[in-house]
Amino acid sequence: MTADDRRPGTRFDDVADAAARAFRLLPTTPQDVRPPAGPGTPRPAHRVRTDPDTVERDLIKLVLTLVELLRQLMERQALQRVEAGDLTEEQEERLGATLMILHDRMVELCARYDLAMQDLNLDLGPLGTLLPPAE
Template sequence: MVSRTPFGPSTAPPDEEDRMPHGDGARRLETDPDTVERDLMKLVLTLVELLRQLMERTALHRVDEGDLTEQQEERIGMTLMILHERMTELCDRYDLTMDDLDLDLGPLGSLLSHNDA
């Protein structure tokens, strides 16, 4: 009998599947229908926040180098400020904090910087 798992088909009978040992590397995908939307939004917001921080660092570097006009600096600053406000609004809507968006990368540290408040 072939049953389906979240990772694809399994050839073990369903009762045998429940008794199969799960080592450190083998984890079952657990999904809760009630939190799928929130979890997806958390992933999307994490990526958007990472990109926002990268854009901010690039903009600051360009300002330091003198590559931008005063008008461009103001426009980029306003855009980044609005994006940060929208991020905060979406986090509030999905009951998330900016700390919830961070990922622990083990020995590499955290994904997102916490320099901006």
């Protein structure tokens, strides 16, 4: 039996088991993290710190980050379709206007929650930042 013949539920169970094993390897609290042995030793990733006073703002920041990521992906796909000539002129105009409105709404929501668009770019450590640099 090949991997393609397996039921989707079984593959999901395999992924869940692998994730559970990986999380068991992680320390549960910052106290479990040993200090670096020397100057060249990599430091562990920063832990999530929660503060009841900022939980709403932090949640909004996360949601807006995901929306901004999707907006940028949609924008790139739209540009590819325009360059490929897949859209009529009317569709291009409508798509461009929609993406501009969405960007304006993102800026408004960031302002409402005292965030800058740069605040939405999460640092993923060695992978770099989540969003590409602003042009």
